[in-house]
Amino acid sequence: MKVSRDQLLSLREKTGAPIMRVKKVLDELNGDVEKAEQVLRKEGFEKAEKRLDRATHEGLIEVYVHHSGKIASVVEVLCETDFVAKNDIFREMAHNLALQLASFPAKSVQDFLNQDYIKDPSKKVSELVREVIAKTGENCRVSRIWRIELGGD
Secondary structure, eight states, X not given: OOOOHHHHHHHHHHHOOOHHHHHHHHHHTTTOHHHHHHHHHHHHXXXXXXXXXXXXXXXXXXXXXXXXXXXXXXXEEEESOHHHHTSHHHHHHHHHHHHHHXXXXXXXXXXXXXXXXXXXXXXXXXXXXXXXXXXXSSOEEEEEEEEEETTOO
16 A cells, blocks of 8 residues: 655654554554554654653743643753754744643642653553653753742631
8 A cells, every 4th residue: 555745744743753663563563554554653662761761951941820820830851962952843842831731630649650641642641751752862850849829728
């Protein structure tokens, strides 16, 4: 089965896998996009696991203030290089994490990572972080979280 350019680009965008690897997996699976995505995600997660001991000294702090002005959240996310810290994928993850924290309070980073992800309840927040690790090729982690609600303790 011939693999279309749109299929290649779509899978590359979703998984962060190199385009040639995407093509090879699609060819091996006779164009089955769903199975190819599962294979590529699994490979990406395996690569991400290998990167978890790398030092993370760069990153950014993302602040989200709810439109009501009564809830604010701050998330510190770290990565290996400032190049990735400036990357749109990393910045979008940081924003989504701050939005998540504003919506669902957590007592610790670990509790936060174990929450169902607000934009896709079929996965955990930790899976979102692993996906970014797979896409960027660098270790990324949530190091600190803070949430304040007007009138709260």
